[in-house]
Amino acid sequence: AQKITQTQPGMFVQEKEAVTLDCTYDTSDQSYGLFWYKQPSSGEMIFLIYQGSYDEQNATEGRYSLNFQKARKSANLVISASQLGDSAMYFCAMREDRGSTLGRLYFGRGTQLTVWP
Amino acid sequence: ETGVTQSPTHLIKTRGQQVTLRCSSQSGHNTVSWYQQALGQGPQFIFQYYREEENGRGNFPPRFSGLQFPNYSSELNVNALELDDSALYLCASSIGTVQGEQYFGPGTRLTVT
Numbered sequence: 184a185q186k187i188t189q190t191q192p193g194m195f196v197q198e199k200e201a202v203t204l205d206c207t208y209d210t211s212d213q214s215y216g217l218f219w220y221k222q223p224s225s226g227e228m229i230f231l232i233y234q235g236s237y238d239e240q241n242a243t244e245g246r247y248s249l250n251f252q253k254a255r256k257s258a259n260l261v262i263s264a265s266q267l268g269d270s271a272m273y274f275c276a277m278r279e280d281r282g283s284t285l286g287r288l289y290f291g292r293g294t295q296l297t298v299w300p
Numbered sequence: 301e302t303g304v305t306q307s308p309t310h311l312i313k314t315r316g317q318q319v320t321l322r323c324s325s326q327s328g329h330n331t332v333s334w335y336q337q338a339l340g341q342g343p344q345f346i347f348q349y350y351r352e353e354e355n356g357r358g359n360f361p362p363r364f365s366g367l368q369f370p371n372y373s374s375e376l377n378v379n380a381l382e383l384d385d386s387a388l389y390l391c392a393s394s395i396g397t398v399q400g401e402q403y404f405g406p407g408t409r410l411t412v413t
Contacts, residue, residue: 187342207361226388228343228404274342279403287333287356288392288402290342 185209187275189291196265196298198210204260204294205252206275212236214280219249220289222272231273234258237279265298272296303327304405306392313381314409321376321408325393331355332374333402334366337388349374350396386412 188207196202208217219231234242234249242249250259262269272295276288303326313319325332331350335343345358349368363379372393378385388409393403 191405194392225406226409227406228390228392233401244317267309276342284356286331286348286350287345287358288335288343289345292334292340 186289187291191294193295216278218276306405323391329393335390
């Protein structure tokens with residue numbers, strides 16, 4: 184089974200508008216971390232935001248916020264006031280903090296975001 | 301910039317050859333993880349090194365091997381290259397295995413012909 188599911192291969196948003204990128208995850212662990220990364224065409228994976236499974240508040244970093252719904256196992260990324268430079272591939276990832284797989288990141292297939300003027 | 305560097309940036313090899321990729325971790329980080337990202341896919345975990353010991357391995361054959369040095373830099377070695385090894389190889393450094401974020405380097409793009 185897929186650990187991370189991103190159902191939107193591509194999303195389009197107009198500059199200055201907000202956009203939500205969907206992510207659902209699958210784990211039986213109680214302790215885990217959720218991440219969003221941005222990957223421009225250059226290839227570098229840029230860390231955006233992190234949410235721990237025990238964090239009660241949704242994480243925010245500038246224009247990025249993570250809408251964490253634990254019961255639904257979803258961790259959607261919200262980008263407010265989109266900018267042209269936000270056009271890139273976005274990956275959701277999960278880290279399990281216990282067991283034989285601890286420490287590794289599981290990635291989804293990504294969502295290609297295009298911001299138009 | 302994250303402070304994680306990788307070399308070389310690009311590499312072209314022939315099937316059957318061997319390759320070594322290098323990664324320097326961010327200052328203060330003692331853990332390095334390696335990922336393979338095929339075209340159009342998300343990164344796949346290869347293995348992780350913590351304080352010079354392998355600390356977990358993904359579903360990759362033994363011809364993928366690694367090292368971590370006392371300064372926490374790391375190497376990924378791939379023997380007997382196959383065409384399917386063509387990918388972007390990313391390394392990520394972190395403080396510990398489960399604490400905090402993993403910061404990625406710019407990657408090495410390997411092409412096997």
